[in-house]
Amino acid sequence: MPKYVIERELDGAGKLSSNDLQGISQKSCDVLEELGPKIQWVESYITDNKIYCVYIAPDENMIRKHAEKGEFPITAVNEVKSVIDPTTAE
Template identity: 40%
Template structure:
């Protein structure tokens, strides 16, 4: 599977309450269950007026279908080319 980063523009995202985030998670999980394909939502970062989600599936169109079914924006869907971190300097 391929890893994707999804940028979702949601005004006031940083002010979403834990209860609201829970409802979004419930909706997302339900859509994942109904897609009928391999799909993993790893996590989401909430920052400013955006959500940055890390999902794993076979193609970007499946990510967009997840968004459509869940009623979520998917303003940008990009395939992750590589990952690195501080430990990369030591390798």
């Protein structure tokens, strides 16, 4: 199943409290449960003004449906085509 990186612009994301992040996470999990097992949240990275989320889903439409139901912003959705790391150089 395809993997996606979702970019979400959110001013002040890096200043969100642990309670804020817990609430966002819970809301996301609630929506994922509603959508069923075909979409999976892997992890997210928080920067100063953006959140980058990694999801596994059958298509971009499922990613957008999750965002709409959870009222999460989407700046860009990118399908991962390959993954490299230091061992790729060997």
